[in-house]
Amino acid sequence: MAEVRLNEVTKKFGGFTAVDRVTLEAQDAEFVVLVGPSGCGKTTTLRMVAGLEEVTAGDIFIGDRRVNDVPPKDRDIAMVFQNYALYPHMDVYNNMAFGLKLRKFPKREIDRRVREAAELLGITDKLKAKPRELSGGQRQRVALGRAIVRNPKVFLFDEPLSNLDAKLRVRMRAELQELHQRLKTTTVYVTHDQVEAMTLGQRVAVMKDGLVLQYDDPQTIYDHPANMFVAGFIGSPPMNFLEARLMEENGRLYVQGKGFKLLVPEERATDAVRGYVGKDVVFGLRPEDIRTPEMVREQQPGRAFVGKVRVREPLGDELIVYADCAGNEVVAKLDPHLAIQPGQDVTFLAAMERMHLFDKETEQAIR
């Protein structure tokens, strides 16, 4: 068991900076997720922790030990790869036992650990099979088993679920969570899938262009995104961004844009927000924070705007509506039982206490 700390870690490939002064720490037994679009540097960061890439600048610590110059085999880590990277010429048992054999564990100890892990992962009947005889999910379990038997200080996962079909992915996600609760091994997990990030991570680092844009627990990231990128990346369908101007009338703040003028609630009118009065901002609203009058008990003033419905997507448990509001496209997540049809003009209500405001230039959140 150990913590993982990255201090101002930078990785350059020639002139290209893949990872830019990343500072992160995963506490002992914590499950940390690095999430971001492809090319954001998340995998490179993970590979540096594993020792598969050299660090250009900065320090990486596992426990109290600075591991920059420690080869992968001496870092006491285990890694699970996207394509599983099983040894095709070894059966499942030997795939899992390989690391222990190299470390010269006694035969009985190896046998005990492999069988225990196989039991835990439900692959006991596959121990004699070669990887090519297994399904994707089973291979993934073997790869997990190979990591577990070594009982390492840190687990590193590099998009381990992205080669599985959607149904299996959901199941393995739950299994991974259960596994972590049981083993309590410090874990760094890389994914491009924001759902995986939200469901698995105790803390999530959102990365873009080699930078960590925000590092917080999932709910904080969702509720208080630090900038427009994080706000748009986390959440599905993504947050609505509307160009607007902050106005003050009779001591009250309004966000005004094409086709809407909405009242900023008193508790959200902080000093920082007031500083933007008369300036252009980006107004952000999550789809589920848009409702219709039928969905709210008492209506408050200064929240309504009108849109013409273009497309409706009923998902059974919810209804996604794409509407046109004076040239802006707005997505709303509504009650599925509402009788809304394309072409119809609908009055929407914005949950303004949950609105987001961003600086138009820096794209940073205004709080």
Add this chain to the structure above:
Amino acid sequence: MNMGRVHWLYLAPALLMLGLFLIYPTAETVRLSFYGPRSDVFVGFQNYVQAFTSQPMLIAFRNNLLWLVVFTLFTVGMGLLLAVLLDRVRYETVIKSVIFLPMAISYVAAGVIWRFVYTFRPAVAPQIGLLNAIVVALGGNPIGWLIERPWVNNLALIAVGVWVWTGFCMVILSAAYKGIPKEMLEAARIDGANEWQVFLHVTIPFLKSTLAVVTTTMIVFVLKVFDIVYVMTNGAYDTDVIANRMYNEMFYFYNYGLASAIAVILFLAIIPFLVINVRRFRAQEAVR
């Protein structure tokens, strides 16, 4: 038309060609091997007895065995080493092209080139051979590379073969090496393997079938080795090999019977390796 017979119609041209140019000559060679030098007297196994007991043939057998072991070991071994090491080098393609280049040269030309390299002059004369020039420049006595028997001259000939064929082994093995998923090697490193253990436990097993094909290909070649020896020494100073023996029996001594017997022996020796090679190749294709 009777469909049971029609396939023979389509096969006929190919079978005819095969029969005329492959099966008939083989059968005829086997028949001739039981006859005397001028193919008129039936002599039973006498040619075979001579092939396995005469002094020149025993030397040829010994040399072929030497070729088999040393040549195969070095071409495949160095090919593998180069394939793995060059994968980490910046100018990989340039270096590989240079090493592969001798494959484009005919064996006769290679033999001529290496005769110059090996040229020997008595110590008093200036050395015009590259190798002896170096030896003398370093203060040594010139060596009769193609004369000193039995090790120096045979190994010198084998070195030429290795020079020609290492590039071939390297290219095939390099292609296979590049097919190894990099994550698998990384997984092994994280599992605790050092570079040598990665090579031994992951790389080699992964390359197993390719190694087998390359090795058997080399063995088939080496059993038939002829041109290099014919051009460089023509078997003098105990450097003869089976194929060169066969050629000489045939075209210098006009002993058709003995030459045919040697051909049959060579043919029988190669068959097992050919079978292995074809089987391996099929298995490899089946996996794809």
